[in-house]
Amino acid sequence: MGGVGLGRRIGDTLRLPTRPGRVVLVVLVVLALAAAGGGAVALQAPNVLSDLGLRAAAVPEKTLDVPAPDLVALPAAAPTPSxxxxxxxxxxxxxxxxxxxxxxxxxxxxxxxxxxxxxxxxxxxxxxxxxxxxxxxxxxxxxxxxPTDRLATRAVAGAEPGQVVLVGGGDPTLTALPEGRTGTYPDPARLDELVAEVKQALPGQAITSVVVDTSAWTGPELAEGWDSADVAGGFVAPMTPLMLDGGRRDTGVQDTPRVADPARAAGQAFADKLGAARVTEGTAPPNAKELGRVVSAPVSILVEHLMTTSDNVLAESLARTVALNRxxxxxxxxxxxxxxxxxxxxxxxxxxxxxxxxxxxxxxxxxxxxxxxxxxxxxxxxxxxxxxxxxxxxxxxxxxxxxxxxxxxxxxxxxxxxxxxxxxxxxxxxxxxxxxxxxxxxxxxxxxxxxxxxxxxxxxxxxxxxxxxxxxxxxxxxxx
Incomplete structure (x- = not known):
């Protein structure tokens, strides 16, 4: 019902024929909105009745105390320590x-x-x-x-019929959890949504294989000075531009053991949801048709989460994104x-x-x-x-x-x-x-x-x- 407001809906659906009936309906709507708007508006309702001719005289309005805020700005003139x-x-x-x-x-x-x-x-x-x-x-x-930029994971058409390429874009927040469930990351991209978009783009077509494309990043998966035991210890995952929930085995725990091959695990989960029997590694064909994409929370939210939780995988993903943009x-x-x-x-x-x-x-x-x-x-x-x-x-x-x-x-x-x-x-x-x-x-x-x-x-x-x-x-x- 694009462009149809509340008043139009009332007129179109209730079609009250008499003026008194319309007045009663308007009063009920006004009072409902006033109640929803809070005490300050509700206290003015008696005078609304007077204005509409339903009360002989206006009731004096109550003067509300000005609330004292608990949180206030720091004083600009606060003295500086020496x-x-x-x-x-x-x-x-x-x-x-x-x-x-x-x-x-x-x-x-x-x-x-x-x-x-x-x-x-x-x-x-x-x-x-x-x-x-x-x-x-x-x-x-x-x-x-x-700050409103988001990290994207894409699905594109493969080189063969029935083949879909899952292209990692550096978003470690992608999750296979169903809608309504969230792991450690805020407002994550959802694999189910990407699956639905692919099926909509390929109606009735059987999907036989998934190709995992991690070509967005280069170099080793572990950095100089890292301890490989940190992967099993749950502090970091092998760094690839495609993974689910930061490679966590337990999606609800911040520091939990990580999978050894996060990209393969993500590709397998994607294939399972699509009903594809085979998962391989490769790259998307040049100018491949995009079948769907899902995105992370905005960068500003990811940075806040990074500061609070000290998520190593997210930090590395953002650093790679900086490199790509530069x-x-x-x-x-x-x-x-x-x-x-x-x-x-x-x-x-x-x-x-x-x-x-x-x-x-x-x-x-x-x-x-x-x-x-x-x-x-x-x-x-x-x-x-x-x-x-x-x-x-x-x-x-x-x-x-x-x-x-x-x-x-x-x-x-x-x-x-x-x-x-x-x-x-x-x-x-x-x-x-x-x-x-x-x-x-x-x-x-x-x-x-x-x-x-x-x-x-x-x-x-x-x-x-x-x-x-x-x-x-x-x-x-x-x-x-």
């Missing part, structure tokens, strides 16, 4: 030998990029970042792609170079940074805390007509909340670190001998601060509580 004040409380904590090789920095996101840090300790020293390296991939993604080689090497190039082109100083992957899972990665802080500073900076755009804001909105969700849900629970619960939002990074924490925190004066803390050489069991304590101390300190 370097001396921060040093007096952070230096003793950061000077502990238990932190091993340490680098840290605190900056004001409202200050111009390049302004002097509020506090620092060896901030230019490149250290292995762990998953805080995902901040670089997330920023490059948002700077390279449109016409670079979509391999581990090419995508890592493309990420840093995108940041450099946007004015970030990437001196000293070396990435060999997009997730920070590699022990061969090295990043200075200054770069992590600079990315977060831009993401958290004030925005508006005179202050700049919000290109990087999904990085901040996706950061886990201390003691609340994501990779911080079980941290900041005891001792001095407990003061940071609900106040600190940060990206974590943990590998053997590697601990990092980079995010934002609001101090007692209402000033938003950005911090990046990195440690190499000591056990995370020892270091992580100390990093949490430093971040929590920032939340308690006006430090002027």
């Amino acid at each position: 370097s001396a004040g921060l040093g007096s409380v952070l230096d003793p904590l950061a000077g502990s030998t238990a932190l091993g090789e340490f680098s840290g920095i605190v900056v004001d996101p409202a200050a111009p990029r390049g302004a002097a840090p509020l506090w620092q300790q060896s901030p230019a020293r490149p250290l292995v970042p762990g998953s805080t390296g995902k901040l670089l991939t997330a920023a490059a993604t948002l700077l390279t792609l449109d 016409q670079a080689d979509p391999s581990f090497t090419g995508s890592a170079e493309a990420v840093l190039a995108a940041l450099a082109q946007s004015g970030f100083d990437v001196s000293g940074a070396r990435m060999v992957d997009g997730s920070g899972l590699s022990t061969a990665d090295a990043v200075p805390a200054t770069l992590l802080a600079s990315v977060l500073q831009s993401a958290a900076a004030p925005s508006g007509p005179d202050q700049g755009p919000e290109f990087l804001r999904p990085i901040v909105t996706g950061l886990p909340v201390a003691g609340g969700d994501g990779t911080l849900d079980d941290r900041f629970g005891t001792g001095a670190a407990a003061a940071g619960r609900g106040v600190v939002r940060a990206k974590t990074g943990t590998l053997t001998g590697v601990s990092s924490l980079a995010g934002v925190v609001t101090d007692v004066d209402g000033r938003l601060l950005v911090f990046a803390l990195m440690s190499n050489g000591q056990s995370p069991a020892t270091v992580r509580p100390r990093l949490d304590t430093i971040a929590a101390t920032l939340s308690r300190c006006g430090c002027r």
Whole structure:
């Protein structure tokens, strides 16, 4: 019933012949809409009756109290902590030998990029970042792609009758779960939808075989510095541009063992749903007819999810997408170079940074805390007509909340670190001998601060509580 509004439907279907009947119907519709609109509208209903001639006099309207918002903007004039004040409380904590090789920095996101840090300790020293390296991939993604862009998986006609080619486009969120069920990814593309589109495009035609096309990416499936045990351990999958639910065996668990051949598994699931008996590997014919396509959630949503869950597979997929958009080689090497190039082109100083992957899972990665802080500073900076755009804001909105969700849900629970619960939002990074924490925190004066803390050489069991304590101390300190 395109273009037909509520009033037209009432007139066409009920056809009330008398004026009184029409008035009663209008009143009922008005009252129904008022009730749906909330208390403020409903309180005006007696005067609606008066206006329609159904009540002799208007009833005085009740004056409503103005609600006081629980969440308010931070005060723009909140005082900035001094370097001396921060040093007096952070230096003793950061000077502990238990932190091993340490680098840290605190900056004001409202200050111009390049302004002097509020506090620092060896901030230019490149250290292995762990998953805080995902901040670089997330920023490059948002700077390279449109936030509404989506990753696509396509089905095209094969070279033979009855053959369909499943073309991977780098979307790890594709799922074989039925509508109404979702695994770990938000609003995933659905294999069932792609199957339905293929059947609609080939009515009555028997589909005999499926070809799996993973030619969108190049190079090895595991990066330098990765441990192959991480696949069985559930932290990453062999990287191919076609997989279901990030290659997970258990689609509802974030870190669960992954399948050894994600593309083959996806092709087999597709073939089973189409009734095809054979699955092979190959490439789509040139200019093949597209039979269907399904897409992921928007890039901005994927970045938020990446920040919250620290999903390694999603990070690698986004890095490859950056490489393809920058016409670079979509391999581990090419995508890592493309990420840093995108940041450099946007004015970030990437001196000293070396990435060999997009997730920070590699022990061969090295990043200075200054770069992590600079990315977060831009993401958290004030925005508006005179202050700049919000290109990087999904990085901040996706950061886990201390003691609340994501990779911080079980941290900041005891001792001095407990003061940071609900106040600190940060990206974590943990590998053997590697601990990092980079995010934002609001101090007692209402000033938003950005911090990046990195440690190499000591056990995370020892270091992580100390990093949490430093971040929590920032939340308690006006430090002027």
